Structure formats: structure tokens, C-alpha cells
Amino acid sequence: MPPVAESTLSVRADFPILQRRPNGRPLIYLDSAATSQKPEAVIAAIADHLREHNANVHRGVYALAQEADAAFEGARTRIAAFVNADPLTTIFTKNVTEAINLIAYSWGRANVHEGDAVLVTQAEHHANLVPWQVLCRERGATLRYLEVDEHGGLSLDALDRELERGDVRLVAFAHVSNVLGTINPIAEIAGRARAAGALTVIDGAQGVPQLPVDVAAIGADFYAWTGHKALGPTGIGVLHGRREVLERMEPFLTGGDMIASVDFDGATWGELPSKFEAGTQPIAEAVGLAAAVDYLAALGMERVREHEQALTARMLEGLAAVPGLRVVGPLDAAARGGLASFTIEGLHPHDVAELCDREGVCIRAGHHCAQPLMRCLGVGATARASIGVYNEQADIDALVHALQSARGVFGLDGSRNGAAA
Amino acid sequence: MDDLYRDYILDHYKRPRNFGELDPHDLEALEHNPLCGDELGVHILVKDDQIEDLRFHGHGCAISQAAASIASEELKGMKLAEVGELGADWMIDLLGIPVSATRRKCALLNLKVVRGAVTGDHAWPT
Numbered sequence: 001m002p003p004v005a006e007s008t009l010s011v012r013a014d015f016p017i018l019q020r021r022p023n024g025r026p027l028i029y030l031d032s033a034a035t036s037q038k039p040e041a042v043i044a045a046i047a048d049h050l051r052e053h054n055a056n057v058h059r060g061v062y063a064l065a066q067e068a069d070a071a072f073e074g075a076r077t078r079i080a081a082f083v084n085a086d087p088l089t090t091i092f093t094k095n096v097t098e099a100i101n102l103i104a105y106s107w108g109r110a111n112v113h114e115g116d117a118v119l120v121t122q123a124e125h126h127a128n129l130v131p132w133q134v135l136c137r138e139r140g141a142t143l144r145y146l147e148v149d150e151h152g153g154l155s156l157d158a159l160d161r162e163l164e165r166g167d168v169r170l171v172a173f174a175h176v177s178n179v180l181g182t183i184n185p186i187a188e189i190a191g192r193a194r195a196a197g198a199l200t201v202i203d204g205a206q207g208v209p210q211l212p213v214d215v216a217a218i219g220a221d222f223y224a225w226t227g228h229k230a231l232g233p234t235g236i237g238v239l240h241g242r243r244e245v246l247e248r249m250e251p252f253l254t255g256g257d258m259i260a261s262v263d264f265d266g267a268t269w270g271e272l273p274s275k276f277e278a279g280t281q282p283i284a285e286a287v288g289l290a291a292a293v294d295y296l297a298a299l300g301m302e303r304v305r306e307h308e309q310a311l312t313a314r315m316l317e318g319l320a321a322v323p324g325l326r327v328v329g330p331l332d333a334a335a336r337g338g339l340a341s342f343t344i345e346g347l348h349p350h351d352v353a354e355l356c357d358r359e360g361v362c363i364r365a366g367h368h369c370a371q372p373l374m375r376c377l378g379v380g381a382t383a384r385a386s387i388g389v390y391n392e393q394a395d396i397d398a399l400v401h402a403l404q405s406a407r408g409v410f411g412l413d414g415s416r417n418g419a420a421a
Numbered sequence: 422m423d424d425l426y427r428d429y430i431l432d433h434y435k436r437p438r439n440f441g442e443l444d445p446h447d448l449e450a451l452e453h454n455p456l457c458g459d460e461l462g463v464h465i466l467v468k469d470d471q472i473e474d475l476r477f478h479g480h481g482c483a484i485s486q487a488a489a490s491i492a493s494e495e496l497k498g499m500k501l502a503e504v505g506e507l508g509a510d511w512m513i514d515l516l517g518i519p520v521s522a523t524r525r526k527c528a529l530l531n532l533k534v535v536r537g538a539v540t541g542d543h544a545w546p547t
């Protein structure tokens with residue numbers, strides 16, 4: 001194990017929910033890949049907006065409406081700047097799922113035809129898989145899968161071979177796998193796809209919360225992420241698109257706010273980004289998410305990454321000491337995000353999660369919305385522990401302790417004769 | 422003593438009764454637990470309108486496997502008409518442990534499978 005820098009972040013006190021003590025124990029939250037907890041700054045920003053500045057945005061002439069406008073569009077500017085994207089091509093959606101459906105419907109229906117192919121990886125979350133299955137079925141196109149190797153990595157040679165076939169219109173992949181933890185070489189993949197004339201869609205749900213992200217430098221056609229995993233509220237996602245692609249696309253949802261003008265015979269569409277934002281937008285959520293990215297920017301994303309990498313290394317080391325435990329994905333903390341999915345021989349992941357909860361340790365168990373990948377891994381489900389900025393070494397140690405206790409409850413350490421196998 | 426993972430639960434989990442295949446069989450069904458993707462199937466042999474024999478197959482957590490194992494012993498010899506009447510309470514009472522809302526489907530999966538095989542009704546037991 002290479003030496004790893006000790007974590008220098010200590011921000012647990014900024015998160016009100018982590019002050020709770022269920023059953024008199026500290027709350028050990030290790031499910032940030034599902035959703036993050038929220039710092040006081042985010043909670044306060046949302047409350048302040050609703051108390052002081054709430055009005056609908058766009059076209060209100062009174063002063064309060066102008067305050068709401070400034071809050072909403074100001075939030076967009078800050079959110080775009082956080083990942084070095086253009087606010088004009090930064091579209092608010094409900095979440096990553098909606099962002100990817102937007103692309104599949106608006107771009108896919110117009111540009112993917114019979115005989116074309118869409119390429120995804122075997123490791124995709126259902127959000128970046130099912131919309132492409134539906135699109136391909138509808139258009140008579142083929143969905144092909146880029147294989148994930150036994151270390152959770154993708155082969156760029158295999159990507160090249162797929163692209164050389166000349167039929168790939170779009171390549172969709174995760175920045176960081178929500179199951180394997182693998183950090184994919186996204187700029188490299190985007191560059192190769194672009195050279196082959198294919199569009200790229202990156203699911204950044206697990207990327208933005210824990211890595212420095214520079215959308216302009218990545219060079220993908222689309223990069224989507226979600227607020228609630230990045231310390232913000234639920235109900236708001238973000239889609240960054242390439243301007244010339246977005247301009248040629250028809251809208252996804254139609255209705256209020258996204259039009260230039262409407263008469264009885266039809267309508268014309270608004271400018272970017274409003275063309276893709278039909279109906280009243282998640283205004284308070286945008287304000288909350290802006291507060292979240294301000295908070296992360298103040299910590300510094302390089303520092304967040306160092307912190308999570310240090311804790312991940314400690315977690316991998318701790319997990320390796322649990323008998324019968326197998327981690328899926330890369331075993332090097334530098335190659336993965338702050339999460340570990342694992343199985344324990346003789347213990348079902350649900351029982352692992354239930355027994356961890358007894359010690360106040362919140363982890364997830366299940367297929368993590370990646371059922372095809374689970375079948376590739378030869379497992380029905382895994383347990384998954386995932387790290388946030390607020391976690392500390394003690395949380396990791398509590399996890400490892402809870403896992404050892406869980407084995408004891410099932411008599412796997414020989415301590416419980418009555419239940420011995 | 423653990424409230425949930427009692428000795429008899431772990432015993433049924435580790436040594437499940439009536440697990441495997443049953444060929445030939447008259448009825449069968451296969452169901453998934455949407456929570457985790459676990460699957461459980463059943464083969465049933467019918468004689469004189471009652472369950473002559475049955476076998477479960479599949480994989481799952483301690484709660485779902487133990488529930489299937491415990492239920493299997495009660496289901497043998499039961500009239501098919503009675504199986505159609507079995508509700509969630511029957512299974513939860515039989516299991517004899519406090520099942521939380523999130524684990525309820527683990528406990529009820531076997532009954533869903535058996536009722537599906539016998540009555541064709543694939544709804545979750547209520």
C-alpha cells in the first residue's frame with residue numbers, strides 16, 4: 001500500500017444532521033454515493049430564499065420578482081463556473097436521469113437511425129442505460145456494450161475497435177462508476193469518440209461531488225450531474241451541452257417559459273438555455289445548489305479529492321482485514337472514487353447493511369441500479385460504503401468494526417455455536 | 422440474543438429446508454425482490470388439490486431464505502384453496518421476528534412466489 005497523505009479536512013460540524021445521535025451513538029453516514037448530507041450553508045440559503053426572495057422568475061416586473069430572477073440566474077452562473085462551463089449551455093433538469101432522457105429524446109430521435117449504434121459500458125447506472133435501450137429499440141439501432149475488465153477498467157483499444165466500425169453515433173459512460181468506483185479516462189474517451197464522429201454523454205453524478213471537474217477541458221458533448229449528491233438539494237440536476245449541438249436540437253419538454261412566441265398555429269422556441277427549461281424551474285433548489293458549490297469551492301476540490309482518497313485508502317485497507325470480504329473494482333485508491341462495493345462470504349448484503357445500522361453505520365445494499373453489471377460480476381447484490389467530505393477516519397474504523405461484528409452475529413467467526421454452519 | 426437474527430433464523434438460513442429442484446412438478450413460479458435483485462423460485466407437486474411437496478430455489482438474504490424455509494414446512498399438505506387465502510400476517514407471525522418496513526419484502530417474497538404459482542396472482546401479499 002503506497003503511503004497516503006492524512007486527510008486535512010474536518011467539516012463534520014458544518015452538517016447539522018451529523019450532530020444527531022441515534023440510540024446514543026454518533027451517526028456514521030457512509031452512503032454519500034446515494035445522496036450527500038447538506039451543510040448548514042445550503043439549508044440556510046434555501047430557507048433565506050423562501051423567506052425573503054421568493055417569487056416566480058422571468059418576466060416579473062416587480063422588485064421581488066427581480067430579486068428571484070437575480071438569485072436564480074446568479075445561481076446558474078455560479079454553478080456553471082464551478083465546473084468551468086458556460087451558463088448559456090448549462091441547463092437545469094430534475095436529475096441526471098432527466099438530463100439523459102432529454103438527450104435521448106431531443107438529440108437521439110432526430111439523429112439515431114436504423115443501422116446506427118449507441119455504445120455504453122457494462123458498468124452504467126440504469127439512468128445511463130435504459131434511455132439508450134429505449135431509443136435503440138424505437139429507432140432500430142443497436143446498443144453495444146464496452147466491456148469492463150476484472151479490475152473495473154475500460155479498454156481504450158476496445159473503444160477504438162468499436163469506433164472503427166463506423167456506425168457509432170453516440171458513446172455514453174460514467175465519469176466515476178457508482179458500483180466499481182473506477183475513475184474513467186473521460187477526456188481521452190471523449191477525444192477518441194469525437195475524432196470518430198460520435199457524440200459523448202458523460203454521467204457525472206459521482207464525479208462532480210468528489211473530483212475537480214473542468215467541463216471545457218473534458219471536451220464532451222454532454223456532461224450531466226445532480227445536485228443532491230453534491231451537497232445540494234434533491235429536485236435539481238445540471239446538463240452542460242455543446243452549444244452548436246444544443247442549438248440544433250428540438251426541445252424535450254414543451255410548455256411555459258421555453259418559448260419565444262406562441263400563436264394558435266404553433267410556437268417558436270426560446271434561446272438557450274430556456275429552450276430546454278419548460279415550466280417553473282426548481283428555483284429554491286438552484287439557490288441551494290449554488291450555495292453547495294460555493295461551499296465545495298471554498299474547501300477546494302483538490303483538497304476534497306485528497307481527503308476522500310486518503311479515507312478510501314484506509315477503507316480498502318480495513319476491508320482487506322475482514323475475512324471473506326471481496327471488494328469489486330480497482331484496489332488502488334488513486335484509481336477510484338470514494339466508495340467501495342463488496343461482498344462477504346456467508347453474509348447477504350442486506351444483512352450486512354442491517355447489522356451495520358445497529359452500530360449507527362449507514363451503508364447501502366442492493367444492485368445500485370446496475371443490474372447488468374451485477375450479473376457480469378457474478379453477484380446478486382453488493383454492500384456499498386461511500387464517502388463524503390464530512391467523513392473522518394473514525395467513520396471508516398466504525399465500518400470495519402461493524403462488519404467484524406456482523407460476522408460474529410452470523411457465527412462466521414466461530415463465536416456462536418448454536419448458529420454454526 | 423439478537424432480536425432479528427435468532428438462532429432458528431440463522432439455522433434455517435444456513436440449512437434451508439425444502440430447497441432445490443422438484444421434477445416433475447405441477448406448478449412453478451419465479452419472482453424477484455426489486456430491492457436487491459434477489460430471486461426466488463418454487464416447484465410444487467399437487468395431489469388431491471393440496472400441496473404434496475415443494476422446493477424453493479434461488480438466493481437471498483437471511484430473512485428471505487429463512488422465511489422460505491420456515492414457510493415450506495407449513496405449506497406441505499396445505500390445500501391449494503387455503504394457500505390463496507394466506508396473507509402477509511401469516512408469514513410475519515410464522516417468522517416470529519420484528520420485520521422492519523424495508524425488510525418486509527424479503528420476508529414476503531416466498532409467499533408471493535407460492536401464491537403466484539398456485540393462484541396466478543403475482544401481487545405482493547397484504
